[in-house]
Amino acid sequence: MHIQLQDLQLFVQVAEAGNLTRGAQRAFLSPPAASARIRALEDQLGAQVLYRSNKGISLTQAGETLLQHARLILRQVDFLKDDFAGDEFGGHVRIFANTTAVTEFLPEFLAGFMAEHPHLTVDLQERLTHDILRSIQDGTADLGIFSGEVDAGDLEVIRFSTDRLVLATPQDHPLADCRELRFADTLEHEHIGLHEGSTLLAFLRGLMEKNGYERALRIQVRSFEAMCRLVEAGVGIGVVPESAARRHARTMQLSLLRLSDSWATRDRCVAVRSRSALPRSARALVDALVQSGIGGDVAG
Incomplete structure (x- = not known):
């Protein structure tokens, strides 16, 4: 069996595009040439790897493998090219991360790191935690960043800081004078949540779906800044990472309340x-992420 790297690259591009024509374009090939190369690959493997139809392509079980x-x-x-590239490393790193990481601290961290290493390229994508771990396991991503306790299987998990969740309310809200409260005790009030697909929304839904969180959701938005602006305007209350909440509270009229639930303080980890x-x-x-402690252990 003699399989060429170019054929593997073509197959991955077609599989990820879900379409032979688009995959061929990414590989700078004509669709007939791409189809012929994949059929030759199937002959080499002795197995069909694609189902072909008018609607596109899908992977067989052999194709998934x-x-x-x-x-x-x-x-x-x-990785081999990177390790033998000389003193100044480059290469490409794909990172899948949760909502807080993508929106709050990774952009600033990566800006500094990539300025120091101008030949490095990075693909940063927001994903749910279970998708992050699965992607590390199957090689889709190189690094995965998430918060909280999860079953990471045989992956190597490195803690680098703490993520604490707090409740943000308007300063004149009935809960604003509480120093500490349970999340379940907030559900009689209308909440502002993040967009569908965010890890924080999925976490709160999974944790509290029996306590009426869905009924409490009044509006969903794309960012913590938008959440805090709506909280300030009196639209509702919201669960926000403390680092983001404190930053926005410098310019907005917000009350930040500690949540007594054990899950409100979570380790930030890279897998x-x-x-x-x-x-x-x-x-x-x-190493730079761990040493920076970015997103840090926020006091009090």
């Missing part, structure tokens, strides 16, 4: 398949 192996092989080739097996660029990024 090939996709997992192909991603890992191609990433290892990238990898194996830290020692990462290329230099990804290892350096993890």
Whole structure:
């Protein structure tokens, strides 16, 4: 069996595009040429990897297996190039992270890190925690950033800071004078939530769906800044990471209340398949993240 890297790259591009024509375009091939190469790959493997129809393509079970192996092989080739690229590393790192990380601290952190390493490229995508861990496991992403206790299986998980959730209310809200309260005790009031697909919304739904959180949701928005602005305007109350809440409270009239629930204080972690097996660029990024303690342990 002799499989070329270019054929694996083409297969991954077609599989991720979900369409032979779009995948061929990404590989700078004509659709007939791409189709012929994938059929030749199937002959090499002795298995059909794609179902083809007028609606596009889908993966067979053999195709799912090939996709997992192909991603890992191609990433290892990238890692090899990175490790032998000389003193100034470059390469490409794909990071899947939760909502708080993507919107609050990773942009600033990555701006500084990438300025120090101008040949590095990064693909940062927001994902739910279970998708983050699955993507690290199957090689879709190199680093995964999430908060809270999860079953990470055999992944290597490195803690780098603490994420504390607080309740933001208008200063004249009936709850504003409470120093501490349980999340369940807030559900008689209207809440502002994040958009569908955000990890925080999914977490709160999963935790409190039997306590009426869905009925309490009045509006959903795209960012913590928008949440805080609506809280200030008296539209509702909202659960926000303390670092974001304190930053917005400097310019907005907000009351920030401690949540007594044990889940309100969570470790922020980065997950990898194996830290020692990462290329230099990804290892350096993890090391910088851990050393910075970014998003930090917010006091009181």
